[in-house]
């Protein structure tokens with residue numbers, strides 16, 4: 698099986714470690730960032746000497762350490778860049794652990810156009826300006842082709858997407874507020890990844906009990922709640938319906954972007 702991990706930060710590094718040890722044959726590792734010293738407490742198997750190294754290189758080293766037989770393809774690019782998109786279209790499953798709207802949009806497009814399932818794994822720790830911690834939640838969202846998508850479920854913000862698709866030098870000027878690093882805590886990342894990979898394991902081993910169960914799992918650890926949430930679908934969606942981009946493969950927008958110079 699060929700599995701792609703988009704985003705190799707706190708969540709992505711745990712995904713890579715576990716997928717390697719589960720015996721996945723081929724891993725595609727996508728991230729354009731370098732390791733920062735602030736990442737170290739939550740980056741699995743990262744060392745102080747890794748600061749400044751590309752996250753793809755550190756992830757590949759750790760994957761090979763966890764399983765010397767895993768084949769590795771590293772793509773030190775943003776996911777919306779054509780080299781990365783091309784690798785995603787050749788994968789069997791995609792894990793999305795990058796929290797940008799551009800990443801959501803393009804992974805969603807690959808899912809719908811190439812009929813490849815994906816799981817988004819995210820952790821949100823909202824902090825008010827006064828430093829109050831709000832309702833922490835983790836989301837493990839299954840994105841299945843044709844049954845509702847990120848656009849139908851209002852998980853992509855058009856303004857953010859437009860800003861993120863600008864060239865790097867224009868991107869920061871276009872923001873009202875410069876990006877602030879979001880808090881991230883290892884046990885919460887582990888909780889979300891645990892849900893994602895347990896589902897992946899059961900689904901690929903055909904042990905998932907109900908084939909119609911395509912729900913997402915939301916945890917609210919402060920109140921110790923776990924909810925299942927089904928995706929909504931809008932009839933007129935231009936991405937996840939047969940009248941839209943569903944199954945367009947090499948005739949879709951992703952293919953056009955991959956082919957563009």
Ligand SMILES: [Zn+2]
Pocket residue numbers: 845846847848849850930931934935936937938
């Ligand atoms: Zn849709």
